[in-house]
Amino acid sequence: MDSTSNGVAGELPTNGNGVTVDKGVDFANYFCTYGFLYHQKEMLCDKVRMDAYYNAIFENKEHFHGKAVLDVGTGSGILAIWSAQAGARKVYAVEATKMTEHARELVKANNFQDVIEVIEGSMEDVILPEKVDIIISEWMGYFLLRESMFDSVIFARDRWLKPGGMMYPSHARMWMAPMRSGLGDQKMDDYEVAMNDWHNFVDETKTYYGVDMSVLTKPFDAEQKKYYLQTSLWNNLHPQQVIGTPAIVKEIDCLTASVHDIIDVRSNFSSSITERTRLCGFAGWFDVHFRGNKDNPARREVELTTAPSLDNGTHWGQQVFLLHPAVRVDEGDDMIVSFSMNRSKENHRLMEVELGCEMRQLSGKQLPRFARKFYIE
Incomplete structure (x- = not known):
């Protein structure tokens, strides 16, 4: 799961902003969490996540049968085991943490030790004996790109995927929509209590x-504002909390995307308010798709979505960007939103987001533009 490299052989690893990354510090701050079974269990208990990968593999077994597979950031090894069960000839399961010890035990307990080779090390440092037909990985972070793990998947693809090979998942999208929530009032109260x-x-x-x-x-006030008012929140929203049309802010083809494409994400999108209420902020989520490739498409395309849901929330939830104060809106109001997301200079796995919004009411009145900066930490 290591993403400390920018994917260019022979260069020092950077955070995407040209700042050299200390791999030891990066491991201590990021990878150590994934070395514990309790964290793996949280992901393994995410039914939406598990069902999507399981169905993508077993509904498209012909993609795996007799093929060489690379699992980037294998964790407990479950995707590697499913690939083997689907008929893969060989699976290289790469993991940067000591979770490899548990993965090897799990592989052996399921009698796939002759098919699956568990390799401990960062993807950028690992040498495989062959190129592979499929790269599978569960690389997605909050709002898709937090954690910057996709860097490592891109590196693996460019170095180890055969021409005509496949990416599982093959495509990804980032979404945003206006939302309402009482969290904004709560966070403002928390900030005021801290300042008092x-x-x-x-x-x-x-x-x-x-x-x-x-x-x-x-400076204390600046700290508290960042913590309470500018840091995005994790939440599993109800669909009724979305108050405007969702919009795609980024589409990624996992077979062709470069690190440059995801370091600086910029988008302008529109949304129409669907009810009279308070605009309390914006919600961000993602989906990924398993489509095979154009020459060998999936027999059954599978989608994994983290959109607001009635009863099938995920451990990713949604990222909520709160406005202070909230803005009164009416059905039919239109908004044009500018969005940018960059990696933090202090930690390349965290993100900084800027949102600007122009609102035109149904009456034709133009409201003053507002802009906010947020942190995904």
């Missing part, structure tokens, strides 16, 4: 200890 507590702290420190801490009020 700070002001009391400043007063008491000066009264009892003779030190004026007020010079630190401005």
Whole structure:
């Protein structure tokens, strides 16, 4: 699952913004989490996730039969085992953490030790004995691109996939839509409580200890605003909380996309408000598709979606970008939204998002444009 490389052989790994990445620090901050079974279990209990990959493999077994498969970021090894059960000749299951020890035990317990080779190491460092017919990976992070793991999948594809090979999944899309939620009011209350507590702290420190801490009020305020008001939230929204037409902000062909295509994501999209309510922010989610390729399409195309759902939420949920204050909107109001997402300079696995919005009411009145910056952490 390592994505510390920009996919160019011979260069030092960077975070996509030209800043060199310390692989040891990156491992400590990111990979260590995936080395624990409790975290693997959370993903394995995600029925939407599991059903999509299971159906994609077993409804298209002819893609796997007799083929060589590379599983990037194998984790517990379940995708590798399913590939073998579908008839793969050989499966290379690459994993950067000590989860490889559990994966090997699981492979052996299911009698696939002669088919599946579990390899511990970052994808950028691993050498395979052959090129493969299929690359399978569950690389998606919050709002698709958080964690930057797709970098490693791209690297694996460019180095190890045969001409005419397949990517599982083959395509991905990022979506956004206007939404309503009481979370905005709650977060504003939390911010105000934190600032009131700070002001009391400043007063008491000066009264009892003779030190004026007020010079630190401005940076403390900036910290709290970022934490409470500018950091996107994880949520599993109900479909009725979406108050406007969803729009695609990014489409990715996993067979052709480059790292450059995903470092800086920019989009302008429109949405029409569907009811009279409060616009409390925007929700972001993704879907991926298993289509095979144009020369060998899937017999049954499978979709995995993380859209707001009545009863089938996922561990990815949606990313919620809250507006403070909320904006009154009416049915038929139109909005044009500008969206940009870049990697954080401090941590290439985290994201910074800028949203700008122009609103035209049904009456024809143009509302003042607003813009906000957010952090996906």
